[in-house]
Amino acid sequence: MGIVTTGKGVAVHTIDCETLKRFNDEPERWLDITWGDANDEHMHLGRLKVILNNEPGALGDLSNIIAKSQGNIANINITNRTITFFDIIIDVEVKDLKHLNNVILALKSSSAISAVTRVSK
Secondary structure, eight states: OEEEETTTEEEEOOTTOGGGGGGTTOGGGEEOOOSOOTTOOOOEEEEEEEEEEOSTTHHHHHHHHHHHTTOEEEEEEEEEEOSSEEEEEEEEEESSHHHHHHHHHHHHTOTTEEEEEEOOO
């Protein structure tokens, strides 16, 4: 869902976002938005939290899986590092929600990756 914000444009939220409750009494500010149609070639950002094993080649595996899934890394941030794991926030350019879900499934199939979840921005 989109919320029109004066001076800022449209803020995009998932339908289950707690922030939307603040705008229940202002339906004129709500926009029904989508990822686009099948002919839309514009790329969109999906944000993921990845728990990556701290082992040689794991980051390479992560980037190769995304590339083989036809995604592109737009931003990557290591938020925490331990002896065994890296916590990473990664923005991936994808065509649509189905494409993002395919990237997530491909990442989950890797032995170098312990967990993948979608992050609401």
